[in-house]
Amino acid sequence: xxxxxxxxxxxxxxxxxxxxxxxxxxxxxxxxxxxxxxxxxxxxxxxxxxxxxxxxxxxxxxxxxxxxxxxxxxxxxxxxxxxxxxxxxxxxxxxxx
Amino acid sequence: xxxxxxxxxxxxxxxxxxxxxxxxxxxxxxxxxxxxxxxxxxxxxxxxxxxxxxxxxxxxxxxxxxxxxxxxxxxxxxxxxxxxxxxxxxxxxxxxxxxxxxxxxxxxxxxxxxxxxxxxxxxxxxxxxxxxxxxxxxxxxxxxxxxxxxxxxxxxxxxxxxxxxxxxxxxxxxxxxxxxxxxxxxxxxxxxxxxxxxxxxxxxxxxxxxxxxxxxxxxxxxxxxxxxxxxxxxxxxxxxxxxxxxxxxxxxxxxxxxxxxxxxxxxxxxxxxxxxxxxxxxxxxxxxxxxxxxxxxxxxxxxxxxxxxxxxxxxxxxxxxxxxxxxxxxxxxxxxxxxxxxxxxxxxxxxxxxxxxxxxxxxxxxxxxxxxxxxxxxxxxxxxxxxxxxx
Numbered sequence: 030x031x032x033x034x035x036x037x038x039x040x041x042x043x044x045x046x047x048x049x050x051x052x053x054x055x056x057x058x059x060x061x062x063x064x065x066x067x068x069x070x071x072x073x074x075x076x077x078x079x080x081x082x083x084x085x086x087x088x089x090x091x092x093x094x095x096x097x098x099x100x101x102x103x104x105x106x107x108x109x110x111x112x113x114x115x116x117x118x119x120x121x122x123x124x125x126x
Numbered sequence: 127x128x129x130x131x132x133x134x135x136x137x138x139x140x141x142x143x144x145x146x147x148x149x150x151x152x153x154x155x156x157x158x159x160x161x162x163x164x165x166x167x168x169x170x171x172x173x174x175x176x177x178x179x180x181x182x183x184x185x186x187x188x189x190x191x192x193x194x195x196x197x198x199x200x201x202x203x204x205x206x207x208x209x210x211x212x213x214x215x216x217x218x219x220x221x222x223x224x225x226x227x228x229x230x231x232x233x234x235x236x237x238x239x240x241x242x243x244x245x246x247x248x249x250x251x252x253x254x255x256x257x258x259x260x261x262x263x264x265x266x267x268x269x270x271x272x273x274x275x276x277x278x279x280x281x282x283x284x285x286x287x288x289x290x291x292x293x294x295x296x297x298x299x300x301x302x303x304x305x306x307x308x309x310x311x312x313x314x315x316x317x318x319x320x321x322x323x324x325x326x327x328x329x330x331x332x333x334x335x336x337x338x339x340x341x342x343x344x345x346x347x348x349x350x351x352x353x354x355x356x357x358x359x360x361x362x363x364x365x366x367x368x369x370x371x372x373x374x375x376x377x378x379x380x381x382x383x384x385x386x387x388x389x390x391x392x393x394x395x396x397x398x399x400x401x402x403x404x405x406x407x408x409x410x411x412x413x414x415x416x417x418x419x420x421x422x423x424x425x426x427x428x429x430x431x432x433x434x435x436x437x438x439x440x441x442x443x444x445x446x447x448x449x450x451x452x453x454x455x456x457x458x459x460x461x462x463x464x465x466x467x468x469x470x471x472x473x474x475x476x477x478x479x480x481x482x483x484x485x486x487x488x489x490x491x492x493x494x495x496x497x498x499x500x501x502x503x504x505x506x507x508x509x510x511x512x513x514x515x516x517x
Contacts, residue, residue: 050245050283050311052220058142058190065220067245067285067312070144070192 042114044126045093046086051122053081064122071122080113086126090114140426142190143382143416146219147394148179150207151199151386155228157263157494158251160289160324160331162394163199168500171387176206178408180213182384185412187217191382194219199386202229208241215242222247224287227273228266239280246277247285247314253300257293263494274308286310290341291318291331292482298341302348306356313356315345317363320478321395321450323495330492332482338366365475370447370463377425377449382416390415392422395450399459425449425459432460434468 047053052065055078062078064071073081079100083093094107117123152167164170174182183194194214201207202225214221223238224247248270251258255267277284286305290298298315305313317338318324318331333341345360352358364371374381374393383391388407391397397404402424405415416422424430428441435446446452447463455464455474462469493499 049281052244054218056190056192063192065192065244067220067283068193068195068222068247070220 042090042111042118042123042125044086044089045084045114045117045123046126047081047084048121048124053078076109077113077117080110081117081122084114084117084123139417140378140422141380142192143186143412144191144380145193145195145382146183146186146191147195147197147381147383148182148201148210149197149199149383149385149394150174150179150201150204150210153203154199154226154495155203155264156200156226156266157496158289158323159261159263159327159492159494160291160318161495162319162322162324163495164395164397165322165326165495165503166500168497169504170385173204173386174384174388174408176209178388179206179210182388182407182412183210183214183217183219186382187214187219189413189416192218192220193222195222195224197224200226200228202234208234208237211238211243212241215244220244225249225273226262226266227270228264230273230276232276235276235280239282243282245285246282247287248274248277249287249289250301250304251288252294253297253304257297261293263496271308274310278309283311284309285312285314287314287316289318290315290333291324292333292337293331295333295337295341299344299348302345302352302358306352310356312359314359314361315341316359316361319363320365321454322398323493325454326493328478329481329486332365332478333363334483334485335366335479338363364447364451364463364465365479368465368467368472368475370444370466372444373448373450376445378416378422379426382412390419390421392425393448393450396421398450399453402459430460434466434470435462438468 050066053062054065056063059072062073062082064073064081079097080093083096088096090111094110097110098104098106114123151173152163152170196207196211201223211221211223221242221244223243223245227248250270251261258267258270259265274284286308288294288301294301301315302313320328324331342360345358349358378392381393383394384407385391385397389397390405390407390412402421404421405419407415410419428445431441431446435441447466449459451465452461452463453459456471461471464471464475466472
């Protein structure tokens with residue numbers, strides 16, 4: 030998994046899910062989605078939260094992009110979504126389902 | 127491994143206590159010479175009962191706590207641990223068990239998994255049986271290897287934690303190899319923090335600069351080789367770095383420890399600070415403790431500081447360092463942390479490091495953490511618990 034650039038790895042993701050040992054949840058006290066892992070937490074901004082909550086191991090990346098474009102009434106999100114997923118994969122927040 | 131969240135500067139009311147550390151017992155089968163539990167732990171009262179712990183978990187979660195660590199002592203000595211984990215999981219905490227491994231049988235591991243335990247942090251003392259068993263004063267090395275396999279078999283992410291000091295720092299390469307062989311996802315190489323039992327044993331535990339330099343080089347090399355497989359954290363020792371740490375990410379900013387007898391603390395060791403009353407959760411709520419109590423409010427932010435901290439351009443970065451360390455080494459909890467070169471007491475730290483470099487004869491053999499030694503500290507009074515000021 031260490032081989033290859035993050036971008037290439039992110040582009041190779043087909044059906045992402047939240048990685049084993051990580052948990053995504055909405056925290057009202059922080060008004061944000063957070064990703065929890067052993068003894069740690071990442072507070073997510075809104076777009077990261079919107080993407081990761083769709084990484085359920087069922088939807089493929091194309092479906093996630095289509096859903097986000099519909100939800101926010103916009104187009105051309107694929108590049109941003111893939112770039113974020115590349116980072117998320119490098120951080121090991123997500124893995125292939 | 128600190129929380130990665132970004133916290134605003136503390137103000138009233140404070141943000142949520144994101145991290146709740148439940149020290150469910152001081153009882154422990156190990157007798158580690160660097161334990162941070164108070165040296166006078168034998169004087170502290172009855173452990174909170176199950177109902178009180180469940181209430182503490184609920185109240186902290188309602189304030190926004192997300193991480194719950196079950197620690198001690200050895201938390202597996204509580205036979206209601208599964209119950210507490212199950213409730214923490216149900217409430218939405220990420221649940222962490224911080225254990226020596228003693229008592230983690232296959233049956234208990236399965237029960238904890240069923241209760242929703244998310245992760246296990248297993249402590250090791252060294253890569254060799256001799257040093258592991260010497261430092262913990264128990265024969266636990268083989269047991270820990272078995273427990274590591276049990277943890278993996280349950281599918282938990284495993285953090286291996288090794289406290290690093292003069293006696294094991296030269297084995298760091300082998301420690302890393304062992305962690306990898308056992309399948310750890312994370313390895314914390316935590317340089318000893320000199321509090322409590324570790325402070326008593328500081329002359330024996332403080333490494334030389336050369337030892338540290340070599341160890342860091344080995345850790346850096348391995349970090350590159352392990353990328354993508356295991357994450358390696360090397361917690362730097364503040365005595366050698368001359369850089370005060372932003373202790374618990376800021377007093378009362380995100381962290382709450384609850385002691386076995388139900389006292390809420392802003393950090394593991396704050397109970398040692400004199401003249402500061404910390405809230406008793408048998409009598410008060412977590413919310414009141416966190417938001418209203420003098421114990422949590424005293425050192426929030428920077429308003430309490432005096433010189434050289436008050437006018438320092440780093441004061442928001444390190445918040446003056448650690449209040450406990452300031453108190454231990456200067457008898458003044460509002461002083462600058464003496465690891466800082468700007469502290470008028472910095473010489474105390476330099477002298478400890480100088481002694482480590484010189485390898486000077488040790489004042490006494492290693493003191494191992496056990497109830498008998500603890501009672502001896504209580505009988506001797508405060509003088510011996512402050513060796514940093516020559517007591």
